[in-house]
Amino acid sequence: MMSGRIMKGYASIIRLLLFAGCFLFSLFTVSWAGNKIMVEQRTKELDELNKQAVQQIPDLPKDGTVELKAKAEHREGKIQFDIYHQKVYDEEEKIAELDNANSPDDGTVKEGIVDINNKKDTSKEGEKSENDPEDN
């Protein structure tokens, strides 16, 4: 009597395991039919291809951005790049340019007295004044 019950229990566990196994197998089989591996592989290939092309540009900056357009051809078992457009932006140069732009030489206003009744500009002696109404 007891052994019969145990046997039934084992049988139901085995049945459950088989069902779970079949379910998981079918689930994975469906998910494998997609393009995930192909896309991942192609993404990697594109990255490597781009790196190969960019490395052909001389004097790459330490930090910056590279814009590139190239014609790629298979020659002698290798991909050869014919770069017809390239722009290299160096981030350090940009920072330097910005520093220059902030120098006090440009756009600063000097405090002083401007007398519009005088014929000569007090700031620049010997030169014709811009405020001279008689054009002397």
Place this chain on the structure above:
Amino acid sequence: MIPKIIRSLIVISVCVGVMAPSGWSGNKRIMTIRAAKVMAERAIVESIYGLKLRATEEVKDMIPASFEGSTETKTQAKIKGIKYEDIVYDQEKDIAKVTASVTLDTITNIDGKKMNLKNKVYRRVGFATSTPEMAGPIRALRAAELDAYKQLIKQIVGFTLESQTKVENYILKSDLVKTKVLATLYLAEVKDYGWDKYGDAYVKMVLNVSDISEILGEGIIDAGQIVEVEGQGAQEDDFKASRKSAKKK
């Protein structure tokens, strides 16, 4: 024992039961086979006359979910004498397979060049179904075919690469990489095709450059070269959901 009327009813119902399936089958079988014939014809035209292919691939920040690839093909030709060598119809799956062949002496290809085919037999296979649920493997096979065409063009004609790359501490980090292909292709031959255990399709294509040189009667650089590629195609887009959510954002 059984009344005559009941007996006759049983006989009628048995007859209807036997006759009905063929009556209900409708035009599905014919439509599927016809579609497979058209697919095989197109394959023949693509192989001999040629096709124009435009393809782009783009990936941002090297994230596979951002990968976008598209391939378009175009062909139009009038070819006489296509024969259907083998027609197989699977009623259970509603899938038809047609093998078509053609023998031509000469033809003017997609580039307007006259080719001397010397009565060589060109053979291609086409698959089709009228049941949308069964279309997955056939779609994957066509995707693999287009991928193979694209790879052949990439190897023979080349492609354009456009990119924006960030450099950090002398290390290259690709931000945006794009490839473009636009060319015509003819005389590509299918060597093998099928589906792997995951349901993904593959098509092996070959292009013999010296054969083309001989057929065109022109000297081609790299003559003697045999270009062999394997195209791949899937049934499902695993990144569909992530792309949809990215577009919504």
